[in-house]
Amino acid sequence: MGPFASTVVDLARVQFATTSLYHFLFVPLTLGLGPLVAIMQTIWHRTGNDAWLRLTRFFGTLFLINFAIGVATGLVQEFEFGMNWSVYSRFVGNVFGAPLAIEGLAAFMLESTFLGLWIFGWNRLSPRLHLATLWIAVLGTWLSGYFILVANSWMQHPVGYKIVNGEAQLTSVWALLSNGFALRAYLHTMLAGLIFGSIVMLGVCCWQFLRGHQVELFLKAAKLALIVAVPVTLLQLVVGNRFGEAVTSAQSMKIAASEAQWNTCQPCSFSLFQIGGFTKDDETPSFSITIPRILSYMATGSFDGQVQGLTELQAQERRKYGSGNYMPNVRVIYWSMRVMAFAGVVMFLVAVLGAWLYWRKRLERTRWFLWTALVAIALPYIAASAGWVLTEMGRQPWIVQGLLLTDRANSPSVSTTWLGISLGFFITLYLVLGIVDFVLMRRYARPDRPVTREEFPEPAVTY
């Protein structure tokens, strides 16, 4: 399916993919930079060392520029379910709507209100209370993530519902909130946020070192970034693997597709790289590099585990749901999984290398690493986008796994023409927003910009 897809459903899918991938360029940086800025302010509060105040304000500004677009594009997401997917909305509203509404009331309200207090409260609130407002705002962003992932995970692995008159109805809110799939997805996503925060922060610090600018100040921030980056990138590799197990039981097809595993295997080797083998007519790759037994371990937790193949799963699904193609796009799923995983490994290596150089007191002078870390800012963005492509395209043809097909879920009242126009509209608007945001972020992260204590005159960071 390309950008020139012609049917209504394809256009609606491209639109949802575009807007949500774009939204998620900003969200994880908010999730990760928030706590890091809060830690910096906490250290300033504890030690009274001005350097930490200056860092708080420096990274706080980047945090806020980024936050604004996250908010703006989040509104689109909330509207888009109803606008483009009205059949879906009617079908799932009973279940899926609840976490969205709770997110707004209990989490988004918290982060928006307390962020306003933080931005404008520097001289109005006592330092303690002012620090608390940031931590509460951060709590809001993390709560927000939980409820959104509860909603999303229900589409991947529906629980706590029954079907009445062709609609899903909630039967247990506890089952919904404690969905194992959601808890794992939450952990995975929050770690991704911390990776975003720490890798971006490390990259920005390294940019400063490259220009020899305020080295002593930014070494403090680099240290903090590395202290976070090393454990979270490592943990993410483990959690990512464990998450695979949850996917295996809930969405066997997604795992089989992510490995381009056509035939059921036991034990199964993990394909690192392959050419061909992505279609029914071409099941065997012409070239591949594999590691024995690793797929079994990743998918089942045992080196001898059995992984069902696409062909067998397709036959099973057909018996269950009637004729049709129940396989996602194998090539896309295979590669999105690898792009995500390889980027994750590279980020771990960058973090470990950075920590070693820091420990040897050579970080700020090792220019090749400084350039690497600067370029590595792109990695979390690539990994997260690939991760969502895997998650969402891997669920196809279902919009809600096993319950509702994507091509029956769109809005009947919205024509191809208008979907095309709205897609063009969002792409144009988002491109402009993205360019302005990039220029602003760059300007405020620029090494020759003075990092002042009074940079944000009371009462405004932003106005």
Next chain:
Amino acid sequence: MDLQIFWFCLIAVLWGGYFVLEGFDFGVGMLLPFLPRNEGERGAMLRTIGPVWDGNEVWLVVAAGATFAAFPAWYATMFSGFYIALLLLLFFLIVRVVSFEWRGKSESARWRAVWLWANAAGSVGIALIWGIALANLLYGVPLDSDGDYIGTFWDLFSGYTVLAGVAFVLVFAFHGASFLTLRTTGELCERARRAARLLAVPAVAAGAAFLVWTVVVAVDRNDKDVFPPILPAVIAIAALAAAAVLVYAGRSGLAFTMTVLGTAAAVATLFTALYPRVIVSSPNFGNSLTVADAASAHYTLAVMSVVALIVTPVVLLYQGWTYYVFRARVTGEEVQPPTEAIAPTSGS
């Protein structure tokens, strides 16, 4: 109380909260190009709403989310039916959000002017579109028997719905001006007072015309009696008229209280007129979507009620506290403090 009715009321309250709170933010935005005479005053005007507008906007996010959860069919029909209108609305919402954050990020006068006008245009656009969209719920739109919208974009425009849009714009401009008289000082405050006086009569006239017409539409097109919609309508008209009188009498605090009450009562009028339907269908009245048709099952509503009853008071408490923290008037004379670095530790 029946949970379906409770949630219908709660959604009305959420919309009411959104328009009361963001209403004055919109008003401030609309007046941005006209009231301030210099950069200091522009900054001051933005700072009157700076700490709160984002929190205020969340009331919309919650209203939409609550509609999705409590009345999925209402959300689905409304959002897919008003497609083009909502697309335009999203444009204005996005432009306005970033205008707040981006305007101050460059010293260039042109850059700042662009985002100032973006904020003003966004404020007018959002008020206008919501006025037209919500009025259409009552006025009636063509729905088929599945509850899907079968009209065109142009079906959303009629004398009544356009008046609703204009009334929203004028009332919010008035509401915002009366808010500014409470939050600014000196000449800026004086100009805000003059703006409030200038806007009072048109706002009351458009607001009253919209409210009276709403009652008429409710009777004509939604099978309602004059009572009860007339009750909140009368309160709204009286409150707005009182606000106008109070503005001329120089009683800013009371005038603002009255524009708050007027806005809330106007939203109440619209939803009272709408009940027991959530979207009226016209010409086929029988296809109208009712509260009972659109509502989620009892269990979902019960769960959401528990959450709402626990969380809403907390939200009101901390949002109220925010207004208390930033209660001091914002002065226009504030000059940007110097931005030179304090003793860089090393490097350049």
